[in-house]
Amino acid sequence: MAATLRLEIVTPEGTTCSEDVEMVTLPGIEGEMGIYPQHVPLVTQLVPGEVSIQSAGQRRLLAVGPGFAEITATRVTLLTEVALDAAGMAEDAIAAALRAAEKRLQERLDGDDAARVNAAIAKSIQQLRGRVRRPVR
Numbered sequence: 001m002a003a004t005l006r007l008e009i010v011t012p013e014g015t016t017c018s019e020d021v022e023m024v025t026l027p028g029i030e031g032e033m034g035i036y037p038q039h040v041p042l043v044t045q046l047v048p049g050e051v052s053i054q055s056a057g058q059r060r061l062l063a064v065g066p067g068f069a070e071i072t073a074t075r076v077t078l079l080t081e082v083a084l085d086a087a088g089m090a091e092d093a094i095a096a097a098l099r100a101a102e103k104r105l106q107e108r109l110d111g112d113d114a115a116r117v118n119a120a121i122a123k124s125i126q127q128l129r130g131r132v133r134r135p136v137r
Contacts, residue, residue, distance in 0.1 A: 005023070005076050006021075006075045008075065008076070009062070009064075011083050012081065016083050019055065023036050024051065024076050026064075026069055028046065028069065029044055030044070039071050043071070045066070045069075046080055047066060048066055049063070051064050064083045065083075066080065
């Protein structure tokens with residue numbers, strides 16, 4: 001049996017993902033990072049972007065907002081404002097989730113910060129919308 005990581009993604013709505021995975025690629029403050037089992041312990045800031053999850057030979061993509069990642073040898077925990085899975089989501093559901101995330105961000109951030117974060121999340125959502133129409137191979 002191949003070594004795995006426990007992936008936990010937590011948003012204000014609760015835990016949106018809790019599963020064993022082979023690898024996670026996430027958007028860190030210093031660039032994209034690939035995380036495999038036995039990774040050195042690390043805490044880093046997440047930036048809005050795409051998380052790639054490799055599990056059972058399949059790849060799944062999520063769009064995430066800003067937040068933090070805690071990484072250990074056996075676990076990856078992402079704390080983020082928003083995490084959206086492209087698989088099986090209708091565009092209206094993505095748009096509704098985006099509106100809810102924007103509302104939360106505006107309540108917690110001042111003007112310029114909220115605008116930058118909203119723009120980054122909107123860009124990620126646009127990329128995901130394109131992936132909803134075109135299956136990931």
